[in-house]
Amino acid sequence: MKVILHDLEPSRSEQLSSKCDAIIEADGKYAPCQGCFGCWVKHPAECFMKDKLQKACRTLGRAEELVIITKNLYGSYSTNIKTVMDRTIGASTPLSTYRAWEMHHILRYGKHSLFKVLVYGNITEQEKATFTYMAKRNAINDGYNESEVLFFASASEAESAV
Amino acid sequence: MKTVFINGSPKKKISASSYLSAMQRLFVKGEKVTKQLRNKNDYESIFEELKDADAIVLSLPLYVDGLPSHVLAFLEEAEMFFRENDLHPNLYCIANNGFIEGRQNEPLMQVLENFCFRAGINWRGGIGIGGGVMLNVTRFVFLVQTAVYIIMLIITGFQTGNYFHEGVISAFLQNVGVLLFFNAGVIFFFIRMGIAINRRGKDFGKHYTRILIPSFIFIPFANLFFLIYSLFKGGLFRGWLAKK
Numbered sequence: 062m063k064v065i066l067h068d069l070e071p072s073r074s075e076q077l078s079s080k081c082d083a084i085i086e087a088d089g090k091y092a093p094c095q096g097c098f099g100c101w102v103k104h105p106a107e108c109f110m111k112d113k114l115q116k117a118c119r120t121l122g123r124a125e126e127l128v129i130i131t132k133n134l135y136g137s138y139s140t141n142i143k144t145v146m147d148r149t150i151g152a153s154t155p156l157s158t159y160r161a162w163e164m165h166h167i168l169r170y171g172k173h174s175l176f177k178v179l180v181y182g183n184i185t186e187q188e189k190a191t192f193t194y195m196a197k198r199n200a201i202n203d204g205y206n207e208s209e210v211l212f213f214a215s216a217s218e219a220e221s222a223v
Numbered sequence: 224m225k226t227v228f229i230n231g232s233p234k235k236k237i238s239a240s241s242y243l244s245a246m247q248r249l250f251v252k253g254e255k256v257t258k259q260l261r262n263k264n265d266y267e268s269i270f271e272e273l274k275d276a277d278a279i280v281l282s283l284p285l286y287v288d289g290l291p292s293h294v295l296a297f298l299e300e301a302e303m304f305f306r307e308n309d310l311h312p313n314l315y316c317i318a319n320n321g322f323i324e325g326r327q328n329e330p331l332m333q334v335l336e337n338f339c340f341r342a343g344i345n346w347r348g349g350i351g352i353g354g355g356v357m358l359n360v361t362r363f364v365f366l367v368q369t370a371v372y373i374i375m376l377i378i379t380g381f382q383t384g385n386y387f388h389e390g391v392i393s394a395f396l397q398n399v400g401v402l403l404f405f406n407a408g409v410i411f412f413f414i415r416m417g418i419a420i421n422r423r424g425k426d427f428g429k430h431y432t433r434i435l436i437p438s439f440i441f442i443p444f445a446n447l448f449f450l451i452y453s454l455f456k457g458g459l460f461r462g463w464l465a466k467k
Contacts, residue, residue, distance in 0.1 A: 096234050
């Protein structure tokens with residue numbers, strides 16, 4: 062399954078939906094993670110907040126290939142995208158193991174293949190290095206075999222690169 | 224000299240971030256203010272304190288290899304605030320993650336450095352701490368054990384007339400020693416970062432430490448912790464490891 066997570070205008074989803082199996086719109090119409098661990102210890106793979114992200118981890122967890130389209134923010138994902146990532150840690154279990162010689166969570170839905178990030182907007186060289194490093198770290202943490210980060214000047218260029 | 228401690232954990236109480244920032248506070252001189260950053264309603268009172276701050280100590284948890292999203296949202300506002308008011312305080316960071324390796328905080332540190340560059344404030348480095356959740360748990364285990372020792376002292380006192388039973392006191396001191404050992408790396412860097420802050424914004428650089436336990440012991444204990452925690456919360460009976 063190929064999943065696209067994007068912070069573009071919601072109207073862009075229609076066009077993008079032909080290129081993937083599922084879309085998550087990071088439109089900011091949801092609350093940030095409260096750090097309660099409920100999606101691990103109380104009601105697994107489900108958030109206590111009843112908004113569109115309540116069961117989003119089940120979609121992200123099943124992604125073979127994940128494509129994230131995000132605006133740059135200090136070499137990190139935009140706030141709206143990062144909220145989705147924080148709210149979907151239910152894709153892993155609370156148990157930990159060694160992965161790539163480090164401690165990481167055991168995955169609820171198993172390993173994935175490609176973690177691809179398409180970054181748009183004004184960005185410095187330092188921020189590019191940070192982003193590439195962060196995506197590599199995310200790929201290890203979430204159990205992806207490889208990560209790829211591409212940079213674009215505008216949102217439309219990033220969108221057409223999917 | 225004024226230092227503002229900002230706790231970036233969304234948790235209302237007993238967060239590892241507030242515990243660690245309270246520990247760092249002990250080693251900083253001058254005027255000190257601690258603020259909680261949980262949502263947009265906190266911005267205004269934080270900015271009020273930042274107007275005359277010399278140093279900022281941002282204590283926050285690592286979320287998915289980066290900053291918690293509500294802190295990212297705050298930084299966007301803070302960038303404008305620092306630029307509009309032409310402020311250039313020194314930023315220090317205390318990042319903690321649940322995993323044992325403190326170095327897993329590196330991407331978070333880089334993002335904060337990039338933020339400082341854009342906001343025109345001074346990045347002065349920080350401490351990345353592994354096993355933050357476990358450090359937070361150890362303080363409660365310590366408090367419970369201490370309470371048990373006090374009760375034991377009273378009971379043995381009743382029975383023998385000696386209220387300072389050597390066996391119980393030495394067991395308590397051993398307990399203090401173990402807690403200090405677990406925290407030794409963290410305390411060492413808090414003292415050093417405190418010195419840097421007290422020297423009016425000396426550069427500290429990035430340092431990584433952890434709860435001083437080998438990972439092959441830490442991981443089974445972390446798993447045991449979540450097993451017991453899930454048992455009490457009820458998750459264990461709701462398809463704990465199921466794919467759903």
